[in-house]
Amino acid sequence: MTTTGSDAPAASPLAGIRVLEVGGTVAVSSAGRLLAGFGADVIKVEPPGGDPLRQFGPFPADVPDRDASGLFLWLNTGKRSVCVDYTTPAGRHVLTGLIAQCDLLMTGLPPRQLADLGLDYDPLAAGHEGLAMVTVTDYGLTGPYRDYAATALTQFATGGQMWMTGDPYRPPVKNFGFQAEHQAGLHAFGAALTLIYQVLTTGRGDRAEISVQEAQASILEVNGPNAFNYGTESFRHGNVLRATWGVYPCADGYVGIHVLDRNLPQFFRAMGREDLTETYLNPARRAEDNDLLEAIIYGWCSEHTQQEIFAAGVAAGAPIAYLPRLPELLEWPGLVEKHFWHWLEHAGVGNLPFPASAISIEGARFQLSQAPTLGEHSADILREAGLSPAAGSAEAGSPAAGSASGQ
């Protein structure tokens, strides 16, 4: 790990750090996106058919196109792509050569495939003491479920969060998209940085193993610790846990009212019902009248728009939100002000918005460029690595069987 210039790490904290991503998943791709944004050189190793995420939409006009997958484009800004058929001996040679020259190896491959490819940490780190490695798998590298097949639905189900999501009289319900993997992706990002820091300070690398299941199961709010220690079970509550904690329909959409005891005066002020404050500061009275208070709140919400209710909350200092539509997010003043959206032109697709990082560091920047097409940088990457193109880099071919967990 070297710096590329005297002031480079101030603006780009990870400048000069080379990251290899093998086995595309939402988790690994999203961690790599963040590393790339803060200056790392992130190389995505794709099989001849392309990263499995390229098969997921949305696509322009709903026509599948591996260079225009919305999911792939979003998660892979700022990276380079090399196409390697690592199922062949020549491809394995290329992969090994690339690993030998990287600082961080991130894998999203299932455990069995990691073993088949020889991607075990100890042999890889022999002679490469400073190698950092992060594996993200559905259930971890060990244990009875190690080789279980998974999709975004089954991932979310086995982490404990789905059990608590949904209406009490209907089945548990999955969150939108790939929320289990996104959680694991943040962990992969944090663990990768922690290992990079260890290498910088001690010269020693290590491997961090992230299980998508454990990423979720370790954050079951109060319910997990209570179950682990008191043996009590939790259940799902739907949208309204109690009168002052819920999602309510309003005149033109939905609002979120999530008020703790200390916010009650501000909340009733937002409603224009200061008269309720004294009565309902009493928690026992609030519990007794919960249904009545819900009815009052339903009534208030039904007579106002989400913007009116949200604005009343901001003016009163009460924690009230609303549920914006997607186009509103793109124009949201708070996001526009801080230049959260970066618009990038994609050939044949158009001008599309991509997010900066939720982390902002004074004096540093988050870099974004278009996600690579399949194998776009193969020649450059192999030349830099001193590897012969004939030795196993692959031409983009037909899609391989996907190993990604779909929705």
Added chain:
Amino acid sequence: MSNSVDDLAASGAALPLAGVTVLDLTMVWAGPYATKLLADMGATVIKLESPDRIDPIRMATIEIFMLEAPDMATKPYNRSAYFNEYNRNKLSLTIDTRDPRGAAALEELVRRSDVLVENFRPGVLARLGLGDDALAALNPDIIRVSMPAYSATGSESRQVGYGPNIEEMSGLTRLNGYPDAGPMKTGISFADPMAGIMAAAASVLALIRRQRSGIPSRVEVSQRDILVSFIGEAILEWAMNGAEPKRTGNRSTAWAPQGCYRCAPLAAGSERRLDVYHSAGQGAAAAERWVTLSARTDAEWAALCDAMDRPELADDPRYRTVEQRIAAHDDLDIIVSAWTAELSDLDVVTALQQRGVPAGRVMSCLDVASDPHLEERGFLETVLHPQAGETRVTAPVWRLHRNPAHVRRHAPCLGEDNAAVLGELLGISQDDIAELDAAGVTATAPRF
């Protein structure tokens, strides 16, 4: 006699963040989860509380949830399973910083810290005398990590919100939910732990930046912005095609069948005790069992039919292609439900996984606590707490290979490390520490 600061540091000496000192001004969940991750990786985390403003999660104990008058003599603030999960591996200093002697100790702590993490509303840190200029004067190398709900500056700095508010404002909640109904909030306060992970990562990113450039960082982690980045495919669908995705709930737009199906309930007599949020009438609900499964390909559909002992369905012309199965999804749900309803969730999962079909039971919190896979992996560790007794807490979720991290210490009792932090870390004499305690500047019990 050994002291807790050095003991804790020694137990984490081989971990990646050994030698890093974190001053933790956070409370509730998002912030403490961030510093929990840092503590798990070997950082020395000093959790600062005040005798009249303790972390409210300390009082989130079973007896207080039940609205029984807590007996403060039993020190419930040291026994909360909720607090003790997210604050293990940390040290507790409880000191009144409105007293000049307490304020002086806080300043000294700032001088000795590498990272300060806070999750106050925007502006509060400055009112505590720790604004940017004051911090830089005390410690020019300190990294400051703030975790506003939305933004610390600009038009959003006055917007306040808790985890669910943030999830809603990110756009995620509107996309969640059953296909035939309105939005559905996530069952946990999803934004909080996501902010925690990101703030931990941001702290380390700033440590890397300081290590490589010598420059300390002022870092802001916007909790809402994290969740916006989790719905990218929806935003790009809007940008590409001008359409907002419809809620799909448990179904897939790419294959079928996929869903969440009811299994045989727990046997009579083995129902579980629901937590205090629920009335006794909901007891039967805790016996519900559900399984999820996905048949992504024709081959997986055939394997599902085989598992159901309905091989004829694999050849049924009504269900031959994925398009047909998507169109007939309601019928397939009836067929699959009829099979799962007679079996335990574990039996369904085993039958399908043996055939390579993705399946997983919908695991409750008690399932997580007793799952054989998680148990074999050591997901929970037991640590002896001086007042709560044996407590079960989650193992560090970043599992290191060469130097595995573990829970090295119980979550501290309120002010448990006052003397050690003030004496060993700040060099205050034993006499002065005793005087601070006698004067009520430090405390080991809350003042309400």
